[in-house]
Amino acid sequence: MAEEVAAGAGQQGAQETPGAAGPERGDTAAGPRDQGIASDGPAAGGSAAGGSAAGGSATSGADGGRPRTPSRRALLGWGGAGLALGAAAAGGATAAVESGGGGPGAADAAAVPFHGPHQAGIATAVQDRLHFAAFDVKTTDRAEFVRLLKDWTAAAARMTGGHTVGHGAFGELPEAPPDDTGEALGLPPSRLTLTLGFGPSLFTKFGLADRRPDALVDLPKFPGDNLDPARSGGDLCIQACADDPQVAVHAIRNLARIGFGTVAIRWSQLGFGKTSSTTPDAQTPRNLMGFKDGTRNIAGTDTKRLDTHVWVGAQDGPHWMTGGSYLVARRIRMNIETWDRTSLQEQEDVFGRDKGEGAPVGKAKEHDEPFLKAMKPTAHVRLAHPDSNQGATILRRGYSFTDGTDGLGRLEAGLFFLAYQRDVRKGFIPVQRHLARQDALNEYIQHVGSAVFAIPPGVRDGRDWWGSTLFGKSDD
DSSP, X not given: OOOOBOSSTTOTTOBOOBTTTBOOOTTGGGSOGXXXXXXXXXXXXXXXXXTTTTTSOOOOSXXXXXXXXXXXXXXXXXXXXXXXXXXXXXXSSOOOOBOOSSOTTTTTTTOOOXXXXXXXXXXXXXXSEEEEEEEEEOOOOHHHHHHHHHHHHHHHHHHHTTOBSTTOSSSSOTTSOOSSOOTTTTOXXXXXXXXXXXXXXXXXXXXXXXXXXXXXXXXXXXXXXXOOGGGSOOSEEEEEEESSHHHHHHHHHHHHHHTBTTEEEEEEEEEEEESOOSOTTSOOOBOTTSSBOOTTOOOTTOHHHHHHHTSOOTTTSOGGGTTOEEEEEEEEEEOHHHHHTSXXXXXXXXXXXXXXXXOBTTOSSTTSOOOGGGSOTTOHHHHHSGGGTTTOOOEEOOEEEEEEEOSSSOXXXXXXXXXXXXXXXXXXXXXXXXXXXXXXXXXXXXXXEEEEEEEOOOOOSTTOXXXXXXXXXXXO
């Protein structure tokens, strides 16, 4: 859907959103990762996480030709510690790694650098597929949770480079499960990015209450919400984006496997058909209602606007969030069958744009500056535009979804809306309050799932790990 959440009155780089806000180190050669931009060029397959972060020699079971170091299972024995999937020995991020099995250059194609000041998967050029998972933390042991974050960091660095986790999917002791599930063997990295976030509920644990950011607010109940608790909330989230769905699913599956007993998946969502772009010259994608979506989204190359509206500044507080962002995730169900029986004229009036070119009412081209007063007062674009919301701006990375049927012969389909912003109180909340009251699009959509997360800054290098700024160097 096409919401116009821009950086300010009449500025380019704002975004359109449905329903919502409708709905390195070792690998730095491949582009301006310090600007949060994905690179389409090659990145070294062996990131620093494979050396210093992984804390051991990289080994290969895929090529069968190189000498191997003893496996963790052989070193630790057959107790629970020896069989803990992906668990590192003392420091947490010490799992050994192996090649993905595609030969020396297999990991070079389409790898997005993992390390940098911001997490990849936010301003990164939007990939085609999504697997998003929210987790509940099951342990009360802070040290155990920190070890998991380190293990996850090492595994994420390897998978985004196109490598398997641990000692790989085969070649180790046949009596024990392999470290990697194996379904991504032979596949390139497919621009995989993994982005981690902390939910409000995490700050009730591990003595973190005084470190919860003021901007990480619980979302209010908006008019029309019909939220399912089973599809909402979560202590943690992992957003996996890739151009190959199998690569994205493989990443979530392996992180969940590594975390077994420490965390458990609360809910997850698969997405296809990106409904927004952070690449200015790319063709604007369409949502399931057939309209171009995200025409005025913030560009991943626009560092000024990203600094203003997406990245948390040092002056914003708390210090541990500097360089991070805040994510709102909303599962938005579309009443597809009703929409498909609606006249074209009404569809265009609902959005405030024509369905073919995507031009705003009264204009000829998609990117022409909209004249809001020419649109109906209930038009989605008019209500979501920054001029209608005191300049509120978000960066969106939505995906379409279909999850079978609802048992009544209707498609369970819609938009999985993902919005990044510097402050939820100044981004998503004011825009959604406006839309929830007046947007004509509400007749055709309903928000059925919701979550909000603090996205910490990026992993700086092979010695750093996800969440280190929150949990402190005393945990190193």
